[in-house]
Amino acid sequence: MSEVQRRKYSQEEKNTIFDGEFMPHIDSMYNFAYRLTFDEDDAKDLVQDTYLKAYRFINSFEQGTNAKAWLFRILKNSFINEYRKKSKQPAKVDYQEVETYYNSDDVDYQSTTDLRAESVKGMLGDEISNALNSLAVDFRTVIILCDLEGFTYEEMAKILDIPIGTVRSRLHRARNLLKDKLRGYAHHMGYDTDEEEEI
């Protein structure tokens, strides 16, 4: 995804690319934007800005390649450069939570012993959404890209400008944090947990 302008599309070609390859992703783009900003107007602005940028830089997009990843990368960069600062609900990064969590060797083991697949299957969409939304933005982002949008690690590496190894480890951390939140819900809702059955 180099920024070098390698082509010169005609007006007609531009329209074809924009309508045929860019616009079909508007739903995914809006959902991503909303999960980053938690605000309808900010999400709309972010998507709109992304499409305007995409049009302005359309000559650096190679027709027929991965338009969705290309657009997501622009959106994510716009969010970092412009919206993160003025966002009405600034991304809450709980560093202490993250640090203490990873200083424990047992963390992976604990994850499985007291949260059951069955409990998760019984949860409502809102509970899942809330758990996801409560994660710090970097962790939230990798889960959205991977699980909601189905990007590969390689695509995510390009969208986020980080090495694949970092994608993998960040996802792993994100999933542990998400399980923590889900475990909280499970206990709160009185869903089955393993503890009682181990006797």
Added chain:
Amino acid sequence: MDMNEETSQSRKLKCDDTSKCFQLLESILDGEMDNSKEVLKEKLAKCQPCFEHFHLEQAIRDVLKTRCTKQEVPTELADCIRQKIQDIK
């Protein structure tokens, strides 16, 4: 699918390296591993923590994919964008 009961007595109860195993299982679930079938079969047959982790992770991916509330896209957004593009053409 009730696979928890079956053959669980033949699995070891402590995983040798949860961190490594779980990341591997997650990569498999994400479709990022070649020849994952054999590795997976072996892990799930032999290790109880791996077995549980796999099914938990699978369940989480399922609910994320199918149940995570989608935000309705404002109807005027696409038109808005097209109008703005017209203006800069």
